[in-house]
Amino acid sequence: MTNEELKIKLAEILPTATIEDAAEIGPGWITVNVEPGEWLAFAQQLRNEEALQFNFLFCLTCIDWKTHLTMVYHLRSTIFHHNIVVKAKLDRENPEIESVSHIWRTAEFHEREVYEMFGVDFLNHPDLRLLILPDGWEGKNPMRKDFEDPVNMIRL
Amino acid sequence: MYRETKILNDSSEASPLRGGLEGAAEEGDMIINVGPQHPATHGVLHLVITLNGETIKKVEPHLGYIHRSIEKMCESLSYRQFIYVTSRMDYLSAHINNHACALCVEQGLQVEIPPRAQVIRVLMDELTRIASHELWLGAMAMDLGAFTPFFHAFRERESINDIMEETCGARLTMNYMVPGGVMHDLHPNFQKRVKDFMQLYKSKVHEYDEMLTGNIIFQNRMKNVGMLSAEDAISYGCTGPTARGSGVSCDMRKLYPYEIYNTLEFDEVLETGGDSFSRYMVRVREMQQSIRIIEQLIDNIPEGDFLTKTKAVLKLPKGEFYSRVETARGELGVYIVSEGATTPYRIKFRSPGFSNLSVLNHIAKGSKLGDLVAMMGTLDLVIPDIDR
Numbered sequence: 048m049t050n051e052e053l054k055i056k057l058a059e060i061l062p063t064a065t066i067e068d069a070a071e072i073g074p075g076w077i078t079v080n081v082e083p084g085e086w087l088a089f090a091q092q093l094r095n096e097e098a099l100q101f102n103f104l105f106c107l108t109c110i111d112w113k114t115h116l117t118m119v120y121h122l123r124s125t126i127f128h129h130n131i132v133v134k135a136k137l138d139r140e141n142p143e144i145e146s147v148s149h150i151w152r153t154a155e156f157h158e159r160e161v162y163e164m165f166g167v168d169f170l171n172h173p174d175l176r177l178l179i180l181p182d183g184w185e186g187k188n189p190m191r192k193d194f195e196d197p198v199n200m201i202r203l
Numbered sequence: 204m205y206r207e208t209k210i211l212n213d214s215s216e217a218s219p220l221r222g223g224l225e226g227a228a229e230e231g232d233m234i235i236n237v238g239p240q241h242p243a244t245h246g247v248l249h250l251v252i253t254l255n256g257e258t259i260k261k262v263e264p265h266l267g268y269i270h271r272s273i274e275k276m277c278e279s280l281s282y283r284q285f286i287y288v289t290s291r292m293d294y295l296s297a298h299i300n301n302h303a304c305a306l307c308v309e310q311g312l313q314v315e316i317p318p319r320a321q322v323i324r325v326l327m328d329e330l331t332r333i334a335s336h337e338l339w340l341g342a343m344a345m346d347l348g349a350f351t352p353f354f355h356a357f358r359e360r361e362s363i364n365d366i367m368e369e370t371c372g373a374r375l376t377m378n379y380m381v382p383g384g385v386m387h388d389l390h391p392n393f394q395k396r397v398k399d400f401m402q403l404y405k406s407k408v409h410e411y412d413e414m415l416t417g418n419i420i421f422q423n424r425m426k427n428v429g430m431l432s433a434e435d436a437i438s439y440g441c442t443g444p445t446a447r448g449s450g451v452s453c454d455m456r457k458l459y460p461y462e463i464y465n466t467l468e469f470d471e472v473l474e475t476g477g478d479s480f481s482r483y484m485v486r487v488r489e490m491q492q493s494i495r496i497i498e499q500l501i502d503n504i505p506e507g508d509f510l511t512k513t514k515a516v517l518k519l520p521k522g523e524f525y526s527r528v529e530t531a532r533g534e535l536g537v538y539i540v541s542e543g544a545t546t547p548y549r550i551k552f553r554s555p556g557f558s559n560l561s562v563l564n565h566i567a568k569g570s571k572l573g574d575l576v577a578m579m580g581t582l583d584l585v586i587p588d589i590d591r
Contacts, residue, residue: 072525102437106525106536106553121525121536121553125437125451128458132523153440156561179267179590190275 048098050075053129056098061089069132078132083118086135087145093122093133094150100124101131104151107158109165111192116142116165137167146172164190228253232260237575239268245342246586250563250575257571262564270590277550282308282382282517285547290376292554293588295335296530298327301380306461307526307537308382311519317508320384321462322500327367327379328528329493330397333404334363335531336486343483343580344415347424352414359404366396382517384510397501401494411487425480429566429578432477439565440558443533444489445582448482450475455529469496482581518545532556532583556588 048056054066057079064085069078081089093101106121120133135144146169148155158169159178166188169175177184188194228234233254239247247268253261273292277285286304290297302324309316316324341356364374369390371377379386390396415421436446446453454471456464472488474481519541527536533555540549559582567575 069523072523076525103440105440105442105534105558106538106551108538108551110540110549119538121538125453151440152435152438152565153558153561156557157440160557178265179270181267189272 048127048129050077050129053077053099053131056096057131060092060096061085064089072132076130076132078134080134080136083135083137083144086133087147089133090120090147090150093131100126102126102151104147104153104157107154107161109161109167109190111139111165111190113139113192115139116167118144118161118167120147142167143170144168145170146175148172164188166191228260229255231255235572239265242346245584248584248586248589252572252575254572257573259567259570259572259575262567262575264560264563266590268590269587271587273591274550274552277547279546281545282519282547285550286381287376287378289552290378291587292552292591293530293532293535293556293585294375295338295585296331296532296535297375297377298324298331298379299528299530300535301378302328303526303528303530303535303537305380305382306528307524307539308517308519310526311522311524311539311541312382312513312517314383314511314513316384316511318463318505319507320509320511322504323385323389323509324380325462325464325467326397326497326500326504327377327385329496330363330366332493332531333490334360334367336490337363339486339531339580339583340411340415343583344421346576346580347421349415349418349421352411355407355410355414359400359407362396362400362403366393366400369393369396381510383513384508386510388509389504394501394504397497401497401501404494408491416484416487422480424574424577425483425581426476426478428479428570428574429482429581430477431562431566435562435565436477439562441533441562442555442558443529443531443583444472444482444485445533445559445562447472448474448485448581449477453534455527455534459527461526461528467496467499469493479577479581486583516545518543519547527553530555532585532588533559552591554588554591556583556585557591560584560589 057066065080067078069076093099101122101124103123103125105123108119110117116137116139118135118137123130146158148158158172161167162169162175163177163180235252235254237250237252239249249265251263252259273288276288286301289300289304292300337356337360341353344352367377368374370393371379431449433449433451436449436451442453450473452471457471469492472485474484521541521543524539527534535555536553538551539547542548567578
């Protein structure tokens with residue numbers, strides 16, 4: 048499937064999404080911006096649709112833009128070898144998005160990391176606890192831009 | 204050997220060790236802590252294992268003992284400085300980590316690097332891959348109780364480290380690859396030393412097969428242990444030899460070639476067994492492919508510059524950049540979000556070890572405690588790479 052066909056296919060599945068080329072990230076990459084509420088259904092289709100089969104979630108992360116958070120999912124199909132980046136804009140005060148850990152099992156660990164580092168609440172995650180940070184760090188999100196720790200200086 | 208052993212009597216007792224409901228401890232189960240100072244974890248990995256008799260019900264990794272928050276640190280370092288920090292992630296593949304970061308910055312700057320630098324980078328990557336697999340081989344065999352292979356593997360690894368020391372000035376954290384090429388030219392002895400090493404390696408490689416591959420005790424401990432299907436390997440995000448042992452083609456050098464890999468002749472090593480022995484075989488055979496690559500390049504290093512001139516202070520344009528390379532452990536992705544400043548706005552390292560570790564509970568469930576060491580050994584976990 049060429050990139051143009053892929054873009055048409057993605058637009059068919061989710062007409063409300065904005066789809067753009069992301070050639071500067073990598074050749075043939077596509078960025079899809081979705082609403083957080085639509086993400087779970089869209090993810091299921093990306094994984095299961097015969098012509099898409101995005102079966103490999105190779106990167107999952109979050110960006111703090113000070114006004115809002117953006118969840119970033121990097122997906123690849125090991126069958127067709129196309130790459131897409133899915134982004135969802137979250138409210139900074141009360142960030143919530145559906146977990147995709149039952150679709151791609153690797154998301155379970157990655158979502159736990161984002162949960163503790165950015166404070167994103169993943170709905171229906173099987174085991175949302177601190178993974179890297181020690182006990183007592185709940186609610187403090189060290190990767191957020193406004194986090195300052197007077198004892199352990201991270202910022203150089 | 205184990206830090207703490209505790210028999211659970213009251214299954215309703217709330218415990219932070221419990222975690223999810225799947226495989227939760229019941230009456231009569233035992234919870235065992237392995238690590239964070241256990242020799243078989245090769246670093247500060249803490250596993251909380253729920254046991255029923257000798258059968259594993261659940262393995263739960265507790266991370267963070269060596270978390271340095273490299274991603275946050277990089278947000279206040281310039282594009283030249285942050286590469287040095289990344290040598291400390293997967294310290295056995297320091298060159299390849301640096302390579303991934305340099306590629307990502309070059310992609311943003313739209314800089315072409317000279318052919319000599321490309322060849323040097325590939326040579327260094329492959330030497331690193333051999334050194335890393337050698338260390339894995341020795342350490343994994345030692346975890347299983349075989350002491351001798353450790354010395355054999357380290358003999359070869361030492362001669363690679365000597366080569367690195369001569370050219371890069373360091374044995375582990377090389378910091379040799381910089382945006383635009385490599386930091387300085389090869390040492391005049393480099394070609395001769397590498398050829399000597401290859402001769403040594405070829406005369407000794409049969410020893411590994413004699414000691415381990417054909418050893419019936421070793422095979423019994425590895426075969427049908429830690430079964431991982433291809434579907435699960437993909438779903439859990441496994442890459443590198445861990446996934447290739449299950450027959451998943453995921454070699455970045457073949458799928459998304461960088462530098463000069465598309466002009467080189469080498470095979471992507473695949474095994475279809477999905478057990479620990481297949482993962483072992485992938486790594487052993489991969490070392491021979493690396494030797495094959497080095498053989499093609501060592502006499503054909505082009506003359507010329509080793510570094511493209513770049514500005515003193517690098518500024519990436521506003522946008523996002525992603526580069527991925529094949530380290531000794533799998534796919535390393537570097538994701539840079541730039542706001543046009545001299546430092547990255549956000550940087551994310553998709554480290555292979557983190558995803559590979561997440562599969563441990565899945566493959567260990569239902570097997571015996573004694574086999575856990577074989578599984579951890581063949582996942583090739585490097586803890587600073589997981590914690591970052």
